[in-house]
Amino acid sequence: MTTSLETDICGTRLRNPTMLASGVMGETGDSLLRVAEAGAGAAVTKSIGLEPRRGYPNPTLVELEDGYINAMGLPGPGIEAFGEEMSVALKGGIPIIGSLFAAIPEDFVTLAVRMQEYGASAIELNLSCPHAKGYGMEVGVDPEAVASIVRQVKAAIDIPLWAKLTPNTHRLLDVAKAVEGAGGDAIVAVNTVKAMAISVEARRPVLFNRTGGLSGPAIKAVGLRCVYELYEAVDIPIIGVGGAETSRDVLEYLMAGARAVQIGSGVGRRGLGVFQAACGGLLRYLEEHGLNSLSDIVGVAHVQ
Amino acid sequence: MFSEAVKIEQRVEEGKGITTLRFPMGAKVRPGQFLMVWIPGVDEIPMSVSFIGALAGITVKEVGEATRALSLMKEGDVLGLRGPYGNGWQLPPGRVLCVGGGVGMAPIMTAAEGMADRTRVDVAIGARNAGEIIFEGRARRASDDVRTTTDDGSYGLKGTVVALADQMMREKRYDVVLGCGPEVMNRYLLKACKQHSVPCQLSLERLMKCGAGLCGSCVIDGLRVCADGPVFTGEQVERMTEFGRWKRDDAGLRVSL
Numbered sequence: 115m116t117t118s119l120e121t122d123i124c125g126t127r128l129r130n131p132t133m134l135a136s137g138v139m140g141e142t143g144d145s146l147l148r149v150a151e152a153g154a155g156a157a158v159t160k161s162i163g164l165e166p167r168r169g170y171p172n173p174t175l176v177e178l179e180d181g182y183i184n185a186m187g188l189p190g191p192g193i194e195a196f197g198e199e200m201s202v203a204l205k206g207g208i209p210i211i212g213s214l215f216a217a218i219p220e221d222f223v224t225l226a227v228r229m230q231e232y233g234a235s236a237i238e239l240n241l242s243c244p245h246a247k248g249y250g251m252e253v254g255v256d257p258e259a260v261a262s263i264v265r266q267v268k269a270a271i272d273i274p275l276w277a278k279l280t281p282n283t284h285r286l287l288d289v290a291k292a293v294e295g296a297g298g299d300a301i302v303a304v305n306t307v308k309a310m311a312i313s314v315e316a317r318r319p320v321l322f323n324r325t326g327g328l329s330g331p332a333i334k335a336v337g338l339r340c341v342y343e344l345y346e347a348v349d350i351p352i353i354g355v356g357g358a359e360t361s362r363d364v365l366e367y368l369m370a371g372a373r374a375v376q377i378g379s380g381v382g383r384r385g386l387g388v389f390q391a392a393c394g395g396l397l398r399y400l401e402e403h404g405l406n407s408l409s410d411i412v413g414v415a416h417v418q
Numbered sequence: 419m420f421s422e423a424v425k426i427e428q429r430v431e432e433g434k435g436i437t438t439l440r441f442p443m444g445a446k447v448r449p450g451q452f453l454m455v456w457i458p459g460v461d462e463i464p465m466s467v468s469f470i471g472a473l474a475g476i477t478v479k480e481v482g483e484a485t486r487a488l489s490l491m492k493e494g495d496v497l498g499l500r501g502p503y504g505n506g507w508q509l510p511p512g513r514v515l516c517v518g519g520g521v522g523m524a525p526i527m528t529a530a531e532g533m534a535d536r537t538r539v540d541v542a543i544g545a546r547n548a549g550e551i552i553f554e555g556r557a558r559r560a561s562d563d564v565r566t567t568t569d570d571g572s573y574g575l576k577g578t579v580v581a582l583a584d585q586m587m588r589e590k591r592y593d594v595v596l597g598c599g600p601e602v603m604n605r606y607l608l609k610a611c612k613q614h615s616v617p618c619q620l621s622l623e624r625l626m627k628c629g630a631g632l633c634g635s636c637v638i639d640g641l642r643v644c645a646d647g648p649v650f651t652g653e654q655v656e657r658m659t660e661f662g663r664w665k666r667d668d669a670g671l672r673v674s675l
């Protein structure tokens with residue numbers, strides 16, 4: 115039997131477990147296409163809302179040695195214009211996951227139905243953006259609000275529904291159980307960790323929005339902890355995100371219990387080759403250890 | 419990659435509404451790379467590095483709020499910098515023609531100086547009028563053949579810098595042309611280079627937010643100007659369906675240039 119990196123997330127087949135995380139190169143069809151060409155197993159779009167949004171003025175990004183803090187403010191063309199981008203993105207031949215943000219369940223439903231029409235393989239609800247007021251995290255820390263969104267969206271679409279959660283809450287497991295209870299098909303964890311940077315010379319926060327979301331290697335340990343705990347709390351598949359860049363990072367997430375791993379900041383820090391490099395290392399690891407498939411390592415870190 | 423705060427040590431008015439700011443900077447920069455420049459309390463914008471070395475510099479043309487605030491900064495004021503970002507020029511062996519339009523001379527000048535051989539590099543400088551011609555003296559120190567042109571004929575030849583470059587390609591054989599200027603200039607320069615069968619590299623501009631290859635706001639087709647560029651080969655540019663026609667606004671919507 116040949117070694118394979120294929121993986122399956124509630125019916126969505128991926129040629130390998132690496133996926134582009136939402137918000138990185140996911141705003142236009144052509145850039146999603148390039149991510150497909152670069153070897154990702156799937157790509158998640160930028161979180162799309164009802165209307166076009168300009169996002170925050172700059173500075174929207176702080177670069178640190180081990181990551182970034184961003185407060186883009188959910189810029190995007192809005193669902194209407196995004197159809198054209200989707201039709202381009204789909205030419206890449208990999209599953210395109212439509213990420214969505216909204217403030218109320220009805221809007222999530224409208225968006226999800228359109229995303230399904232556009233050909234998305236699954237919907238990822240962004241219930242976790244730490245810096246756009248009224249959206250994301252403010253909704254995503256309340257288990258009941260989350261359950262209501264998941265239930266209503268799930269009833270309106272036929273494709274799988276993933277929920278992306280924030281680590282900025284002590285109720286992570288309650289929220290995840292709410293997702294599972296309401297019929298959600300998978301959990302994506304984590305979004306960025308709420309953070310800030312201050313310039314001593316300028317004596318003020320650097321980001322226009324003052325606070326933003328920390329990503330990259332700086333948060334890998336947080337992401338791993340969340341995935342590990344989620345694996346013990348829910349039965350639906352988990353997709354790990356946060357600081358993954360190398361095959362070793364991906365292995366850590368798989369061992370913690372993730373079925374697939376999203377990469378965002380790694381694209382900026384290491385370039386688009388990050389997907390192929392991680393997959394090459396994974397394949398070598400499986401072969402060296404005489405394993406045929408990824409399912410042999412998912413969750414193995416949960417030792418008695 | 420680095421982030422640092424620097425104190426402006428020198429401020430030079432290069433021309434009408436065009437100002438150079440010099441500051442000591444730790445990071446190593448290649449010709450054609452750019453910085454994200456933070457003007458605290460105002461904005462953060464991309465600026466080509468116009469002077470490389472211990473006393474680095476940027477040269478800014480006033481077109482709006484951020485560039486105005488930057489132009490008004492004084493010696494001793496603090497700027498936040500991150501970068502350098504982008505690929506920069508490929509400086510090949512052989513004879514090079516550098517073509518700069520307006521403040522496009524900023525990255526062009528570091529390329530000409532980076533060649534470090536005045537017999538191998540010629541420079542064509544163009545601007546709308548005499549007041550906007552910059553770096554002519556610097557160019558003459560870096561090159562044996564420097565020519566200038568203005569749209570209104572107030573300095574040098576009258577006409578576009580592309581017409582000048584075309585003339586120079588007719589007279590001399592170049593191995594590569596490096597160009598930076600407004601998109602129309604880049605477009606016609608590409609055409610002229612094709613006619614003369616001279617390979618070219620063009621430095622392009624798009625709206626930048628992160629500058630680091632993440633947000634996708636600067637894409638032309640699938641290419642990120644900040645990370646895959648800003649310098650693209652003529653072949654790459656020819657394949658771009660959006661070049662010369664479309665750009666993306668703050669929301670990522672396609673709008674005409």
Ligand SMILES: Cc1cc2nc3c(=O)[nH]c(=O)nc-3n(C[C@H](O)[C@H](O)[C@H](O)COP(=O)(O)OP(=O)(O)OC[C@H]3O[C@@H](n4cnc5c(N)ncnc54)[C@H](O)[C@@H]3O)c2cc1C
Pocket residue numbers: 452461463464465466467468476477478479480481482483484485486521524525622623624625626648
């Ligand atoms: C890689 C890169 C390198 C750059 N290097 C330099 C440099 O060395 N020196 C320099 O002066 N500028 C440079 N720019 C352009 C500079 O970043 C913009 O002019 C600046 O962001 C405009 O900000 P603003 O707030 O002043 O103007 P805005 O308020 O954003 O715009 C004001 C007006 O200027 C127009 N405008 C905006 N951007 C540009 C532009 N790029 N070119 C022409 N008109 C524009 C707008 O359409 C608007 O009408 C560079 C851009 C990029 C992408």
Ligand SMILES: Cc1cc2nc3c(=O)[nH]c(=O)nc-3n(C[C@H](O)[C@H](O)[C@H](O)COP(=O)(O)O)c2cc1C
Pocket residue numbers: 135136137138160161182184186188213240243278304305306328329330331333355356357358376377378379380628632633
């Ligand atoms: C610039 C940037 C923009 C982002 N935008 C979004 C977004 O629109 N929606 C979303 O769900 N997550 C967004 N994220 C979060 C990432 O998808 C990911 O959860 C986080 O960055 C951690 O992964 P990483 O360390 O691999 O980047 C963004 C991250 C960055 C760095």
Ligand code: FES
Pocket residue numbers: 625626627628629630631632633634635636637642643644645
């Ligand atoms: S400015 Fe963000 S990707 Fe280029």
